[in-house]
Amino acid sequence: MTTLPDTTAPALPGTDPAGASVTDPAGSTVPDVRLAGRGEHGLVAEGYVAEGFEEVREEFDRNLRERDELGGAFCAWWRGAKVVDIWGGVADSAAARPWEPGTKSLIFSGSKGIVAITLLVAVQRGLVDFDTPVAHYWPEFARHGKDRITLRQVMSYTAGLPGVRVPLGQDDITDPLAMAALIAEQAPEDDERAGGILYGPYTAGWIAGEVIRRASGRPVDRFFAEEIAAPHGLDMSYGISADRQGEVAQLQYGAHFLDQYTGFFTSDDPMTRRIWQNPIPFPHEEMVWNRPERRTGLIPAANVIGTARAISRLYSILATDATRAPGEEFTLLSREVLDDARREYVRKTDPLIDIRMVYGGAGFRLRSTPREGVDGDSFGHDGGGGSAHLAWPGAGVGVSYITNRLIAVGPDDKRASSLLKALARSVSRLGA
Secondary structure, three states: OOOOOOOOOOOOOOEOOOOOEEEOOOOOEEEEEEOOOOOHHHOOOEEEEEOOOHHHHHHHHHHHHHOOOOEEEEEEEEOOEEEEEEEEEEEEOOOOEEOOOOOEEEOOOHHHHHHHHHHHHHHHOOOOOOOOEHHHHOHHHHHHHOOOOEHHHHHOOOOOOOOOOOOOOOOHHHOHHHHHHHHHOOOOOOOHHHHOOOOOOOHHHHHHHHHHHHHHOOOHHHHHHHHHHHHHOOOEEEOOOHHHHHHEOOOEEOOOOHHHHHHHHHOOOHHHHHHHOOOOOOOOOOOHHHOHHHHHOOOOOOOEEEOHHHHHHHHHHHHHHOOOOOOOOOOOOOHHHHHHHHOEEEEEEOOOOOOEEEEEOOOOEEOOOOOOOOOOOOEEOOOOOOOEEEEEHHHOEEEEEEEOEEOOOOOOOOHHHHHHHHHHHHHHHHOO
16 A cells, blocks of 8 residues: 655644644634643643643543543644644553554544545546446446446445445455456345445445546555645555554454444344445454554555544645635635535435434535534544544534544444534634
8 A cells, every 4th residue: 555654744834843833824823732741551642732722632631531542643623724633542552552643543434535535536637427327437337237326326325235245254355356346246235225325334435446446547545645645745545555554553342342233243134244244344253454464455445544633634625625715726626526525415314224324425424423523514424433534614624533442333432522522612712
């Protein structure tokens, strides 16, 4: 995998690296408040927050002390300036390795937001269109009644292709070419439950990746590295090279995480088995996502790896671009392209996981569902186990929270929501 250095860290545009202040594009200056060191047992955040955002630091400290956090990082940009950049805890408990500023984490389905951004850049370049049938770019995809399925349907989980019918092992899913070939040879689900949203962990990424490969002549990881990460100095990538494995946090199952999947993993329902047991994404017996080959492979919808700094910076760019006037010069994506991506395409409850989802046609989850904390015009994608990554144009915010302790969605996990709520209150007080 192609991974690039984070050239924006530690000194970033509008930020005094000595810690004196941060400056927004309008020229106003916000004093920078440095934090204490790690403290006993690593239970105090390191990094810095700008004045007015101290509440975010306090919630991060509470995550470490009270909310079963192992290690993590939270970074937020406001009006183009980085105002929160904190981290703490342990990146690898077995090796007693602390979380450092450059520690990366695998973000699971947060990767789907990165797939959406990658596709949107391809749209901006004129390479693909969401309403053109996938088969236009990938003729083999037309087989078995898929000739009219569009990329918009795929990315909103309304194409009836949530899983692969051929039995798969844990090592199979790191080969996107093989997975694309299998998807081309299968028909959409004909189950009556497949009439709306039918979410799957991997297939949208494989389809999007193959479309990008066909349209651009480059695999999705290389396209992202060359068109997005390198020009903007973002320390993130699809997968990561073997020589950089030590930069990635080791993942652990946390409170009741596996319990939420028990019904899926033991179900006899054929469609459930195709989606959630082929293969089981989180086996009880092993954290397969710590395998080096799982990280060096390419699973577009699930194995993006990066720092909170990089991911938040990317979403900050989108938050700014989304508020530009139509036709105005943009950094990454035009207002017109982003308006289309942010437009609600489907709002339905997935019949298998029983979660109400709101998706745009590019693959973003809209209005921060299911993580609480922000609303309005936010868009992005959360990740299994607790991570959250989004742009909030109305507030001028781009944010990312990464972690290595996987906790079930629901009342047991208040880590991301507490940080996002504190950030929202801070922005409101400062006059978003």
